[in-house]
Amino acid sequence: MLNLMTIAKIPIADWMDHFVDWLTQFTGFFNGLTSFIGGIINGFQWVFDLIPIWLFIIIVAGITYLANRDTKKWGLIIFEVLGLLLIWNLDFWRDMTQTLTLVLTSSLISLIIGVPLGIWMAKSDIAQAIFKPILDFMQTMPAFVYLIPAVAFFGIGMVPGVFASVIFAMPPTVRMTNLGIRQVPTELIEAADSYGSTEWQKLIKVQLPLAKSTLMAGINQSMMLALSMVVIASMIGAMGLGTRVYFAVGRNDAGGGFAAGLAIVILAIIIDRLTQALNRQRKH
Amino acid sequence: MTVKLQVKNLTKIFGKRVVRAKELLKQGKSKAEILKETGATIGVDRANFEVESGEIFVIMGLSGSGKSTLVRMINRLIEPTDGSVLIDGEDLMQIDKKALRDVRRKKMSMVFQNFGLFPNRTILDNTAYGLEIQGIDKVTRNQKANEALDLVGLNGYGDQYPTQLSGGMQQRVGLARALANDAEILLMDEAFSALDPLNRSDMQDQLLDLQETMHKTIIFISHDLNEALKIGDHIMIMKDGEIVQTGTPEDILTHPADEYVEKFIENVDRSKVYTAGNVMIRPTTVNIEKDGPRLALKRMRENEVSTVYVVNNKRELVGIIDARDVLELVRQESRDLQSVVNEDVPTTTEETPIADILDDISQTGIPFAVLNDKQQLRGIIIRGAVLGALAGNEVNHFA
Numbered sequence: 042m043l044n045l046m047t048i049a050k051i052p053i054a055d056w057m058d059h060f061v062d063w064l065t066q067f068t069g070f071f072n073g074l075t076s077f078i079g080g081i082i083n084g085f086q087w088v089f090d091l092i093p094i095w096l097f098i099i100i101v102a103g104i105t106y107l108a109n110r111d112t113k114k115w116g117l118i119i120f121e122v123l124g125l126l127l128i129w130n131l132d133f134w135r136d137m138t139q140t141l142t143l144v145l146t147s148s149l150i151s152l153i154i155g156v157p158l159g160i161w162m163a164k165s166d167i168a169q170a171i172f173k174p175i176l177d178f179m180q181t182m183p184a185f186v187y188l189i190p191a192v193a194f195f196g197i198g199m200v201p202g203v204f205a206s207v208i209f210a211m212p213p214t215v216r217m218t219n220l221g222i223r224q225v226p227t228e229l230i231e232a233a234d235s236y237g238s239t240e241w242q243k244l245i246k247v248q249l250p251l252a253k254s255t256l257m258a259g260i261n262q263s264m265m266l267a268l269s270m271v272v273i274a275s276m277i278g279a280m281g282l283g284t285r286v287y288f289a290v291g292r293n294d295a296g297g298g299f300a301a302g303l304a305i306v307i308l309a310i311i312i313d314r315l316t317q318a319l320n321r322q323r324k325h
Numbered sequence: 326m327t328v329k330l331q332v333k334n335l336t337k338i339f340g341k342r343v344v345r346a347k348e349l350l351k352q353g354k355s356k357a358e359i360l361k362e363t364g365a366t367i368g369v370d371r372a373n374f375e376v377e378s379g380e381i382f383v384i385m386g387l388s389g390s391g392k393s394t395l396v397r398m399i400n401r402l403i404e405p406t407d408g409s410v411l412i413d414g415e416d417l418m419q420i421d422k423k424a425l426r427d428v429r430r431k432k433m434s435m436v437f438q439n440f441g442l443f444p445n446r447t448i449l450d451n452t453a454y455g456l457e458i459q460g461i462d463k464v465t466r467n468q469k470a471n472e473a474l475d476l477v478g479l480n481g482y483g484d485q486y487p488t489q490l491s492g493g494m495q496q497r498v499g500l501a502r503a504l505a506n507d508a509e510i511l512l513m514d515e516a517f518s519a520l521d522p523l524n525r526s527d528m529q530d531q532l533l534d535l536q537e538t539m540h541k542t543i544i545f546i547s548h549d550l551n552e553a554l555k556i557g558d559h560i561m562i563m564k565d566g567e568i569v570q571t572g573t574p575e576d577i578l579t580h581p582a583d584e585y586v587e588k589f590i591e592n593v594d595r596s597k598v599y600t601a602g603n604v605m606i607r608p609t610t611v612n613i614e615k616d617g618p619r620l621a622l623k624r625m626r627e628n629e630v631s632t633v634y635v636v637n638n639k640r641e642l643v644g645i646i647d648a649r650d651v652l653e654l655v656r657q658e659s660r661d662l663q664s665v666v667n668e669d670v671p672t673t674t675e676e677t678p679i680a681d682i683l684d685d686i687s688q689t690g691i692p693f694a695v696l697n698d699k700q701q702l703r704g705i706i707i708r709g710a711v712l713g714a715l716a717g718n719e720v721n722h723f724a
Contacts, residue, residue, distance in 0.1 A: 231402050232441035236455040236506070237430030246458070250445045 061190050071194045078200045081146050089138035098125045101311065108318035117314055124307035133282060133304045140271050140281035140308060143199060147206035147267040152260060155211045159218020159256075160244065169219065176212040184209045184270060188277050202270070202279025210266035217259025221252025257320035264316060268309050282308070329378040329542040330399070330510065335408035336372070337394050337566075340365030343406055356565065368394040370566045371408065376559075378509075379540040381532075383557035385547055391566035392546050396512050399544065400433050401425060412510070430459050434503035438515035440495045442487040448474070448498050449483035455506040466505075473505035474498075476535065493524035500532075504539075513545045517552065529556050550589055554578070554598050562586055574598055595715050596683055602675035604714040605695045605704030608634045613643050613662055618654040621646060621662065634694065635666050640701040642694050644668040670694050675703060679711060686711055 065071075092100070102118050109117070128137050162169040187208050191201035225248050233243045249256075275283030282305050289298030338346045346365035349358070356367050369391040376382040386392040397403040399410055401417060410417040412432060417425065434455065435441075442451050449470050450457070456466035474480060477497040487495055496516060503511050517525045533556060536543065547553050553560045554574040561571040562585075570582035578598055581587040609628045611621045613635050621633050625648050633651075635643040643666055650665035672694045673682050686693060686708060693706040 226439075228437050228439050228441040229443060231397075232435070232437060232443070232454075234402055235400055235429055235433070235435035235512075236458060236502075237426040237428075238458050239426065242458050246454075247443060251443075 061193055064190075065193055075195050075200050078146065078150070078195075078203050081149065082142055082199050082203065085142040085145055086138065089142065094125075094129055094134055098122055101125065101315070105315060105318065108315065108321075114318075121311050124311065128304045128307060131300055131304065133285065133301065136280070136282045136285055136301070137304055137308060139199075139279075140268070140283065140305070143202055143206065143271055143274065143279055143281055144264055144267045144312065146199075146203050147210055147270070148260065148264045150203065150207045151211040151214050151263045151267070154207070155214030155259075155263070156218050156256070159215045159259075160222065160249075162215065162219040163222035163248075164240075172215070176215055179208055180212045184273050185276075188273065192277050197278040199279050201277050202274030205274055205277075206267045206270040209270050210263045213262035213266065214256075214259045217255050217262070218252065221255030221259075222248045224255065225251045254320055257316065261313065261316040261320070264312055265309065268305065268312065271305065327378045328375045329413065330376040330544070331411040331414075332372055332374050332376075332399070333409045333411070334371045334373060335369060335395065335398055335410065336406045337368035337391070337398060337403060338365050338406045339368050347407060367566050369398065369405075372563075372568055374561055374568065374571055376542055376544060378542055380558040381536060381543045381545055381556050383545045383547055383553040383560045384563060385550060385553045385560055386563035387548055389565075390563040392548075392563050393514055394566075395563070396514055396544060396546050399512060400429055400435065402435075430455065430506070432508050433510045433512060434506045434508040436496070436499045436503050436511065436513040436516040438518055440487070440492075440499045440519075442495055442498055442502075444487055446486075447483060448479065448485050448487065448490070451487065451498055452483075452501045452505050454502060469507075470501070470505045473501040476504055477501045477531065491524075492520050493528065496520060496528060497531075500528075504535075509542055511541050511543045513543060515546050515548065518548065525552070532556060550593055551597070554593060562589065575603075594680075596680040597678055599679045599714050600675060601673045601677045601679065601682065601693070601695045601706055602703070604679060604710045605675070605706050606710050608692075608694070608702060608705040610634045610636050610702065611646075611662070612636055612638065613666070614638050616662070617660045618651045618662060621651050622648070622655065625651075632691070634670075634702060634705065635662065636702050639699075642670065642672065642696060642700060642702045645670050645691060645694075672696050673706070674698070679714070682706075683711070 089097070098121075101121055105114070105118050105121060128134060158172065162172050184205065187205040188201070191204045195201040195204055229247060229251065230243070233247045238246070271279070271281055271283035272286050273283070275281065275287040282301050285301035286298050286305070289295070289301060336347070336350070338350070340346065340363065342363040342365055346359050346363045346367070349362060350367065350370065354362075356370075359365060359367060372395055374382075384392045384395060394403055398405045399417075401410075405418065408418075412428070417428060420428070443454065446454070449467060452470035452473055453466040456469060461469075471480075471483065474483060477500050479494060479497050479501060482490065482494070482498075487498065490498065496519070499516070517528045520528060529552060532543075545553075545556065554577075557574055559571065560574055560577050562569045562577065562582075564585055570577060570586050572580070575598070577586065578590055578593065578595070581590055609624050609630055611624060611633055614637055625631065625633055631648045632645050633648075634645055637643055645667050646662065646665050647667070651662075654661070654665060670691060671685060671689055673696070675695055675697060679686075682693060686706060692708075694702055695704045695706060697703050
């Protein structure tokens with residue numbers, strides 16, 4: 042019987058190493074990217090550091106109230122206020138804003154890259170055939186694996202954390218944009234075409250507005266995935282609540298780990314409900 | 326009448342080996358053979374027809390007959406495999422994307438079976454869509470859209486959203502959107518098929534009313550022959566991608582091209598299509614200015630009737646006389662036919678649909694007299710002939 046071990050091992054690991062080595066020669070490009078992403082991160086962080094905690098809580102409660110004007114979800118608002126007060130009380134506030142910064146930056150970049158990519162996939166079957174397996178790959182590859190090249194390209198800190206999160210979190214935005222546009226009824230596309238719309242007019246006036254709620258669901262998913270990356274990203278120096286969990290693991294500190302984990306859960310629920318509410322509100 | 330739209334050899338083949346399938350089609354192979362050899366399906370097989378300016382041209386067929394494909398090739402929503410579409414002599418197949426967009430914006434508007442309204446836009450914005458994408462400013466386009474909504478009787482609904490309206494109202498919006506563009510050609514794809522029967526009938530009437538003043542060239546797709554007969558100036562019947570027959574509603578009913586069409590028209594409500602002219606028969610008449618009672622009696626005896634119609638020298642209807650009264654005159658040796666003429670005769674015109682007079686025919690004993698616009702007697706309608714026509718027997722073609 043043929044023993045596959047006897048033939049030479051296929052050097053996949055070597056190939057990937059060579060590829061990463063080859064990529065690292067574009068230091069200028071990665072430095073530029075680092076300062077760009079770093080700029081976004083610093084921007085968010087600057088805003089969060091500037092806003093007093095009480096004002097931040099009021100803003101979150103206010104947005105929730107406005108987004109749910111019809112349903113008046115007082116329970117959610119009370120949860121948000123108490124949850125944020127708890128985070129403040131536990132002295133996790135600064136960590137929480139760092140985590141939020143990581144999530145928002147990753148989501149923003151996912152959005153900027155993901156939506157056009159999703160549109161392209163919706164418009165071209167060839168693009169869809171090419172990107173679909175790549176997206177599957179991005180999502181199923183264990184997220185830890187992304188940390189290694191991320192460090193190679195961007196060093197240690199928030200930026201490689203954002204990079205790894207973007208790769209892990211972007212697929213839902215792309216997929217849902219594609220799906221949302223493809224789900225627009227044929228008759229509406231025909232209507233848009235038969236009145237002489239250009240491709241751009243069709244996209245802006247018909248396809249994107251009708252795909253909006255699906256697209257928003259994708260963004261919501263991306264944010265949740267980005268949030269799930271914070272603990273992993275903390276291993277390469279992305280500061281935040283994830284760092285607290287990571288340190289607690291190292292110190293075998295079950296209580297501290299739970300407290301930080303609870304803070305992540307509170308943040309996750311707030312982000313999830315807020316984005317869902319914004320989506321609902323825009324539907325007729 | 327000028328020809329507005331001309332379709333020549335328009336063909337659509339779905340599938341992969343289109344070129345080979347096209348060759349086989351030209352060699353006269355059947356659809357089944359082509360499907361077997363190439364795997365390609367013939368959607369529309371070399372359609373040829375002309376649509377006159379200002380007429381309603383109905384393309385009729387069951388689902389799968391290729392009618393929807395055909396209408397979509399006219400504005401190239403579906404790219405034809407072969408053939409040409411000429412609008413005012415200009416071949417749509419030869420123009421580039423930008424020119425095609427221009428034709429779609431200015432010359433052709435489409436109305437869809439399921440309305441095709443944008444759910445995220447208000448009724449007004451839906452109606453103004455065609456104008457909006459042409460870059461017309463908001464004030465002008467809203468004004469035109471409001472005029473179009475007025476035309477279809479939806480004044481004041483501009484701020485609502487499509488889901489807030491009933492099906493019939495939504496399709497009125499679809500029609501208004503097409504009218505707002507002021508295109509010369511309307512393509513209506515099963516436009517009324519999704520509506521309930523009452524609404525459908527209303528919409529048909531409204532379309533005919535609008536057409537009286539607008540004189541658009543309308544290509545109307547339908548699977549309902551009654552609808553086709555009601556609104557169509559010409560009807561084209563399709564089957565399996567081929568044109569079976571093209572003609573006026575009357576042509577189709579009186580001279581069905583083959584068994585398929587015959588089966589189709591079996592269930593038609595003929596009373597709406599046939600006119601008094603179609604079912605009238607030649608009356609027995611006497612000329613009041615020449616003929617006397619004896620001749621009247623002789624005519625009645627010859628034709629085995631008990632009444633005879635009285636006309637003057639110009640063949641204008643004077644009235645009707647009964648055999649008993651004439652016998653009385655003969656016995657009194659009087660020649661005064663005028664004294665026994667009953668002038669109370671129900672009359673109608675040749676163009677009147679039978680449906681309109683059906684009730685009266687069944688109630689009055691005296692046959693209807695059919696007059697032309699000079700009040701001349703053209704024929705009479707007896708119950709037997711009406712029933713025969715409605716049952717599908719031969720009718721007159723001289724009306």
